[in-house]
Structure formats: structure tokens, C-alpha cells
């Protein structure tokens with residue numbers, strides 16, 4: 001899953017990015033491991049040669065991208081279009097040199113950024129609708145152009161009222177149209193309020209109000225102080241807990257990011273407990289065994305025969321995968337089986 005970091009100039013994106021990356025970064029993308037005690041339990045029991053936790057891929061445009069008071073440059077729009085989710089970092093710390101809106105106002109930044117996204121989508125739609133007027137098939141019900149036009153007009157009406165596409169009830173045809181244009185306002189968004197060091201454990205009223213506003217429209221948000229998080233990330237893992245607790249915090253920002261993204265995208269985790277490589281994989285809730293197989297490798301999906309499934313609770317109760325199999329806790333499932341959170345999978349396949 002790809003997460004694009006967005007936000008106004010000097011909001012602390014890159015500081016948070018470095019913190020999430022564990023202190024050092026090599027480029028614009030970094031993998032953030034998903035913390036999971038179940039994975040740790042499996043690794044301890046299987047003792048594989050290699051262990052690979054589930055990860056989220058975080059993107060930050062390390063060149064300063066914000067221009068003319070805008071959060072988005074064309075380059076950032078192009079990157080954000082490729083992401084599954086947008087992580088909006090909102091400055092809620094004092095920064096007198098901030099080139100844009102020196103005064104802290106998280107609610108203003110949230111709504112201004114949404115306006116930018118809405119206008120960017122609107123422009124794409126207006127251009128496309130204009131070109132569709134010349135299409136010879138646009139009046140033929142069922143044609144791609146016809147279906148496109150129906151969806152685009154629906155989106156346009158909402159965007160003109162300032163409502164993002166993600167807030168609409170979407171048909172399957174709408175979803176297909178979104179897939180081909182990658183509208184930013186259709187992407188799920190998570191907001192991180194980046195606060196002063198002194199507010200890390202207890203956010204200000206302005207931040208609380210902005211969070212409540214977002215909760216009302218179903219947008220996940222959380223609070224972090226990126227500069228503190230960067231310091232924490234550089235500590236020895238054994239010392240991190242104590243430092244967090246001294247600030248009134250429980251988990252580092254990387255966990256908060258992962259948690260919010262998992263919730264917003266409706267993700268679950270499944271496991272493959274191989275002796276060579278034991279892995280955890282993120283997957284959308286409701287996905288089939290075939291989709292899980294494709295997540296592992298396309299060839300495995302192509303050669304799919306059956307999925308051997310052990311639920312995590314049965315695995316833990318049995319103490320090992322072998323014991324779970326012996327106790328009859330493995331079920332053989334077909335392509336349509338809906339993967340449960342924590343399932344241990346082995347795909348029987350022809351490849």
C-alpha cells in the first residue's frame with residue numbers, strides 16, 4: 001500500500017517522514033513496518049531464516065514542492081495519484097518563518113488543502129467533458145464514453161459544491177471512472193496534526209476542534225510532534241518506551257500512521273509461515289483467497305489450486321502449525337474464500 005505525504009510548505013512532512021523511516025532516509029520512498037504481536041509470535045515459533053513484516057510504502061517529495069502558497073505542484077499531484085491514500089500533515093506548531101500562513105490554524109489548512117484537491121479534480125473533469133462532446137459514442141448508452149460522462153457529471157456537481165468524490169455513494173461504473181483518472185479527492189485521506197513539543201501529550205483546543213470536525217466527516221486523524229518523533233526514532237529501541245512514557249505518549253508516530261492507514265483503507269493482515277521466509281501481508285478486508293495469492297505472487301494466483309487456511313487463534317491454541325494441522329484445524333478452501341484477519345495461508349498451486 002502506498003501512502004503519499006502532502007501538506008503546506010514547512011508543515012513538517014520531511015521530519016515526520018524521517019521519523020517514520022527510523023531516522024535515516026535514502027530517497028523519496030521508505031517502507032514503514034507494520035507492528036504486529038501475532039507476527040512476532042509466529043516468527044519466534046517458526047524461527048525462519050528470514051522474516052519480512054508487512055510494510056506500508058511512504059512517499060515524501062524531498063525537494064520542497066510547495067509553491068505560491070499552494071500545497072500541490074504538478075509533480076506532487078502526479079505522485080499522489082499513484083498512492084492508495086493521502087497523508088495530510090497539518091502544521092499545528094509555531095513556526096515564525098513558515099512562508100505560508102505564519103499563524104497556526106489547523107482547520108484553515110485542512111479546508112484549504114481540500115479546496116486545492118477539489119479544484120484540481122474539477123479542472124480534469126471539465127477538460128474531459130469538453131472533449132467528450134466530440135465523441136461519437138457518448139450518446140450510446142453502455143459505451144465507455146457514455147458511462148464516463150454520467151460519472152463525471154455526478155462528480156462535477158459534488159465538486160462544485162466543495163464536496164470531495166470520496167464523500168459520494170459510488171456505483172461500480174463510478175469506481176471504474178475513478179480508476180482511469182485517479183482523482184485525488186476520491187482517495188482516502190488521513191490527517192496528522194504536527195504539534196509543538198509542549199503539546200505532544202495533550203493537544204490544544206484548536207487541534208481538538210479540527211479533529212472533531214474531521215471525525216464528523218469520517219476522516220481519521222492523529223497527533224504527533226515530528227521533531228520529538230525524529231529524536232525517538234534515533235534512540236535504541238529498548239530506550240524508546242521510557243522516553244515516550246515520559247512525554248505522556250504510548251506509541252511512536254510510525255505506529256499511529258500505520259494504525260490510521262489500516263483503519264482508513266480497511267486493511268487486515270495475513271501470514272505465510274515459511275521456514276525460509278515468514279511474512280506478514282496487508283490485504284483489504286473482504287478479499288478472496290485468490291486476491292491473497294496474487295498479493296504473494298501473480299504466478300501463485302495463476303496456478304491456484306486450493307488455499308490451506310489456519311485461523312490465528314487455532315494456531316496459537318495448538319502451539320505450532322504442525323500441531324494445528326494434526327488437530328484438524330486446517331481447512332482447504334477455494335478461490336472465493338474470504339480471508340480473515342490473522343489467517344495463516346499456504347497456497348497449493350501448479351507453479
Ligand SMILES: Nc1nc2c(ncn2[C@@H]2O[C@H](COP(=O)(O)OP(=O)(O)OP(=O)(O)O)[C@@H](O)[C@H]2O)c(=O)[nH]1
Pocket residue numbers: 007008009010011012013014015016062063064065066093094095194195196197224225226227228
Ligand atoms: N517545533 C516544531 N518544529 C517542527 C516540527 N516538525 C517540523 N518542525 C520544523 O519545521 C521546519 C520544517 O520541517 P520539514 O520537515 O522540513 O517540513 P516540510 O513540510 O518537509 O517542508 P518543505 O518540504 O520544505 O515544505 C524544520 O525547521 C523543522 O525542524 C515540530 O513538530 N515541532
Ligand SMILES: [Mg+2]
Pocket residue numbers: 013014015061062063064
Ligand atoms: Mg520536505
